[in-house]
Amino acid sequence: MQHAGMRRIGVMTTGGDCAGLNAAIRAVVRRAVGHHGLEVIGIHQGTMGLLEDPPRAEPLTLAMADAGLLRAGGTILGSVNRGTPFSFPLPDGGVTDLSAKIHAGVAKLGLDAIIGIGGDGSMRIMHRLMQTGHFPFVGIPKTIDNDLGATEYAIGHHTAVEVAMEALDRLQPTAASHNRIMVLEVMGRDAGHIALAAGIAGGADVILIPEIPWRMAPVAAAIRALRERGRNFALVVVAEAVRTAEGETVFAGPSAPGAMPRLGGVGARIANALEKATGAEARVTVLGHVQRGGSPGALDRIVASSMGVHAVDLAVAGRFGRIVVWAEGRVGDAPVDQAAGAARPVDPEGDMVRVARGLGICLGDR
Numbered sequence: 001m002q003h004a005g006m007r008r009i010g011v012m013t014t015g016g017d018c019a020g021l022n023a024a025i026r027a028v029v030r031r032a033v034g035h036h037g038l039e040v041i042g043i044h045q046g047t048m049g050l051l052e053d054p055p056r057a058e059p060l061t062l063a064m065a066d067a068g069l070l071r072a073g074g075t076i077l078g079s080v081n082r083g084t085p086f087s088f089p090l091p092d093g094g095v096t097d098l099s100a101k102i103h104a105g106v107a108k109l110g111l112d113a114i115i116g117i118g119g120d121g122s123m124r125i126m127h128r129l130m131q132t133g134h135f136p137f138v139g140i141p142k143t144i145d146n147d148l149g150a151t152e153y154a155i156g157h158h159t160a161v162e163v164a165m166e167a168l169d170r171l172q173p174t175a176a177s178h179n180r181i182m183v184l185e186v187m188g189r190d191a192g193h194i195a196l197a198a199g200i201a202g203g204a205d206v207i208l209i210p211e212i213p214w215r216m217a218p219v220a221a222a223i224r225a226l227r228e229r230g231r232n233f234a235l236v237v238v239a240e241a242v243r244t245a246e247g248e249t250v251f252a253g254p255s256a257p258g259a260m261p262r263l264g265g266v267g268a269r270i271a272n273a274l275e276k277a278t279g280a281e282a283r284v285t286v287l288g289h290v291q292r293g294g295s296p297g298a299l300d301r302i303v304a305s306s307m308g309v310h311a312v313d314l315a316v317a318g319r320f321g322r323i324v325v326w327a328e329g330r331v332g333d334a335p336v337d338q339a340a341g342a343a344r345p346v347d348p349e350g351d352m353v354r355v356a357r358g359l360g361i362c363l364g365d366r
């Protein structure tokens with residue numbers, strides 16, 4: 001049943017970008033405009049766009065929501081991933097609460113619903129905005145890290161895994177040509193899902209993830225065992241949040257005010273340590289944002305499209321405060337606080353870890 005007075009839906013993207021955001025925006029427009037006859041307003045730069053006067057936003061039309069948008073990387077709306085609006089950092093080092101301005105922005109645009117596409121941090125912010133003013137919110141989960149509690153699957157993860165898998169496909173022949181250990185550092189702020197999935201799909205010999213503490217001895221032993229079997233190379237996948245053998249987290253550099261710490265560089269540290277431990281030559285590749293950019297793969301297009309359609313239907317039914325989820329192969333929804341609260345790290349006893357161990361992949365702990 002249509003929610004009384006539902007006319008205009010705002011859509012925005014927040015958090016790190018990933019492949020499939022535009023596919024989700026397209027689905028929202030096609031369902032809302034094409035099917036329900038509503039207006040869709042695209043809000044620029046997430047909640048930042050709502051702070052401006054007039055708010056930075058534009059109507060999204062069916063003509064824009066064509067097949068080109070389905071394929072396009074990034075987000076046509078732009079995103080924001082720093083400076084939570086409840087304690088926004090000021091140049092003088094203080095903080096200010098911008099939430100009332102965000103609620104004013106929603107009112108200025110006359111939005112009857114807001115569909116926010118974001119990760120765990122975004123869901124926490126949106127949930128709090130709902131509790132503190134007029135913010136009729138429906139969430140769509142996206143994160144290459146796939147660490148959102150409420151959903152088995154979030155937009156962007158599968159494409160990132162495909163990119164990392166392709167990197168392993170390309171690293172393997174060059175590793176074999178030069179008798180090398182190739183270390184591939186992949187993203188994953190606190191979670192090893194990308195490393196684990198890409199390592200399994202790409203034939204890694206060693207996968208190191210933050211959820212399973214590792215030691216050099218079993219890793220070096222695994223590489224020596226490969227050599228004894230006649231193998232002249234090894235493929236090692238390292239999640240960026242893994243600690244060094246000495247237990248240090250490695251940062252890429254200073255982070256901007258209000259931003260999350262920037263991880264990066266542990267792959268090089270581990271490659272050096274591996275050279276010392278095994279006597280083999282090692283090289284490192286840091287995939288970085290290559291995993292986030294570019295065209296979405298088939299699964300991300302399907303998930304983004306399904307989630308976009310479902311989010312509009314939730315909004316039209318007036319079912320706010322919910323996040324679209326993917327569970328047991330189909331789209332559904334759950335209370336947004338479920339997503340806002342719970343992270344979903346790799347389960348060290350879970351199926352994927354069992355598969356990796358079953359394949360004889362070394363996870364660094366034994």
Ligand SMILES: Nc1ncnc2c1ncn2[C@@H]1O[C@H](COP(=O)(O)OP(=O)(O)O)[C@@H](O)[C@H]1O
Nearest residue numbers: 014015016047081082083118119120121122143
């Ligand atoms: N509306 C927003 N304003 C400011 N910062 C935001 C906003 N939404 C998300 N962020 C921040 O961006 C970072 C990443 O957001 P998140 O939604 O967790 O996405 P992801 O982890 O997938 O990149 C977090 O630090 C989060 O607090």
Ligand SMILES: O=P(O)(O)OC[C@H]1O[C@](O)(COP(=O)(O)O)[C@@H](O)[C@@H]1O
Nearest residue numbers: 015016119142143144145187188189
């Ligand atoms: O682009 P930035 O701000 O350097 O952020 C990099 C971080 O963003 C992430 O890509 C976050 O991914 P999600 O946005 O998909 O959660 C991490 O894997 C990585 O650590």
Ligand SMILES: [Mg+2]
Nearest residue numbers: 015119120121
């Ligand atoms: Mg996050």
